Amino acid sequence: MQSNSDYAKQEYWDDRFKEETEFEWLCGFDVVADILLPILKPNSKILHIGCGSSHLSMRLYEAGFCDITNVDYSQILIDSSLQRYAASYPEMKWICDDMLSLNKIESNAYDVVLEKATIEALLVKEKSPWCPSDEALVVLDQVFSSVTRVLRTGGVFISISFTQPHFRVPALMRNPNWSINVEEFGTSFHYYVYLLKNGEHLSSEIRERYGKLAADWLRPLN
Ligand SMILES: C[S@@+](CC[C@H](N)C(=O)[O-])C[C@H]1O[C@@H](n2cnc3c(N)ncnc32)[C@H](O)[C@@H]1O
Numbered sequence: 001m002q003s004n005s006d007y008a009k010q011e012y013w014d015d016r017f018k019e020e021t022e023f024e025w026l027c028g029f030d031v032v033a034d035i036l037l038p039i040l041k042p043n044s045k046i047l048h049i050g051c052g053s054s055h056l057s058m059r060l061y062e063a064g065f066c067d068i069t070n071v072d073y074s075q076i077l078i079d080s081s082l083q084r085y086a087a088s089y090p091e092m093k094w095i096c097d098d099m100l101s102l103n104k105i106e107s108n109a110y111d112v113v114l115e116k117a118t119i120e121a122l123l124v125k126e127k128s129p130w131c132p133s134d135e136a137l138v139v140l141d142q143v144f145s146s147v148t149r150v151l152r153t154g155g156v157f158i159s160i161s162f163t164q165p166h167f168r169v170p171a172l173m174r175n176p177n178w179s180i181n182v183e184e185f186g187t188s189f190h191y192y193v194y195l196l197k198n199g200e201h202l203s204s205e206i207r208e209r210y211g212k213l214a215a216d217w218l219r220p221l222n
Pocket of ligand 1: 013023024025026049050051052053054071072073074097098099100115116117118121122
């Protein structure tokens, strides 16, 4: 890798997945299990976007949540994961698709969409977390609209991130069609699980707390 901006390039991930078979960004399943498990039901239909070589899906499957579709835009990762996991996790699906469009994913179908550290990868070229570029806002609008399209009403987008709420909540407020709840975890270094419920409204508490910070994030694009 030559610079952090490589995280936004598909060729970087393709190259990396020629060798890498397992790498867990931010945290593994055990760390977030207490937050995730109460949200899931045994028959929950789960879409894991930007799955990479994380074992989060495998741990969820072993915990009894087998209807999992993994999406990544690296065909190399998808092919090697299929080969490695098809026999042990027969109900799990692997689809090569871009999370900015999720063109191959059915609408109104999922109870849960899950991402970990992937929005960070999409925004890695940003110069300031206070002043988002137009490019960042376009990317966020695309991801949020794809995610809300594939989620059923009442479904939840779970976004696991190291980005602090004063930067991430304003970004999430660009989508008016979900409520926002934040769970914090970690000891010395803190991480956050953002829980976005599709079809609900923002609470007045979140609007009051983050409204002023959100002005630049909520600006309309030409
Ligand atoms: C920082 S890694 C996170 C991997 C995994 N979620 C984890 O937590 O270990 C980012 C992942 O997102 C994937 N990715 C980046 N941009 C994407 C896009 N537009 N569509 C689908 N996958 C994407 C990359 O290929 C990579 O697997």
